[in-house]
Amino acid sequence: MIKNQLALLPTEPAQKAVALAFAEVIKKEGKLRGETPFANAFCRFYFGKSRPAKSYLLVVADSSSDTVPEIMRKLDRFLESNGEKRYLVNWYFANCAFPSKSTSTETRFTNHTEMMVTRSNKIADKEARLRQAYLESKKYRILNVSQKDLPAWVADEEENLTELELNQCLRHWFNEHDKSDYKFYDLYYGYTASRIALDLSFA
Incomplete structure (x- = not known):
């Protein structure tokens, strides 16, 4: 007591x-x-x-x-x-x-920060999935592009795709159409997409 x-x-x-x-x-x-x-x-x-x-x-x-x-x-x-x-x-x-x-104020701030980070990550993940789906559609379409038209295709897509994405599309085309024993990056490592497309058009 x-x-x-x-x-x-x-x-x-x-x-x-x-x-x-x-x-x-x-x-x-x-x-x-x-x-x-x-x-x-x-x-x-x-x-x-x-x-x-x-x-x-x-x-x-x-x-x-x-x-x-x-x-x-x-x-x-x-x-x-x-x-x-x-x-x-x-x-x-x-x-x-x-x-x-x-x-409690610090806890609320921490919780709010974590909530905002989680939300930002979810948005980023969604955008990444949408971007990947968009890239896959481009990879599918490039397969129907003729060899001589590859430079024009790259020129048309430069505003829509990054340099890395253009290279990925060209590699996809190369793997489907080229019958040689060479690998894409063995031949074109460090090349720009426009240079690769030009080279492939004359191959």
């Missing part, structure tokens, strides 16, 4: 002040005065006074150009949101006051 209620309080100063501030606001519900009850209570437990000087409040402020009333209003909204509105205060203070929120 816990005899002292203070044993339930966190030891970190900012977290402890937050807990005590919430307890006071809840206890005085309906009897609170002023527009920043959470901030006033927090400052009393954290700084020793409910309305500290700006030099003290800079440790919680998100902007050093804010006035004391502005800092207090932002601090109050931050506390009232139970640490959700982290953009209202200094990020380091927000992490100290509500460390669990920091973890």
Whole structure:
């Protein structure tokens, strides 16, 4: 059995002040005065006074150009949101006051990043499959191209296919039509598609 209620309080100063501030606001519900009850209570437990000087409040402020009333209003909204509105205060203070929120924010960011990466990979895979199907259709069609028309075919397809894809199509044509013992890359390694097509047209 816990005899002292203070044993339930966190030891970190900012977290402890937050807990005590919430307890006071809840206890005085309906009897609170002023527009920043959470901030006033927090400052009393954290700084020793409910309305500290700006030099003290800079440790919680998100902007050093804010006035004391502005800092207090932002601090109050931050506390009232139970640490959700982290953009209202200094990020380091927000992490100290509500460390669990920091973890959940990082988790959400990580999950979102992983989701976006997965989505991007799926899109890339789909595009790759479509591109491969398109290339296979070109390989099928080139088989009907005559030997003398290969240079013209390459010229027509240069805007549609990459240099590597053109070479793959020409290799496919070569493997189907050439009856020699030579392999395509033994003859044409390092050649451009237009040069290969020209050479094949005279073979």
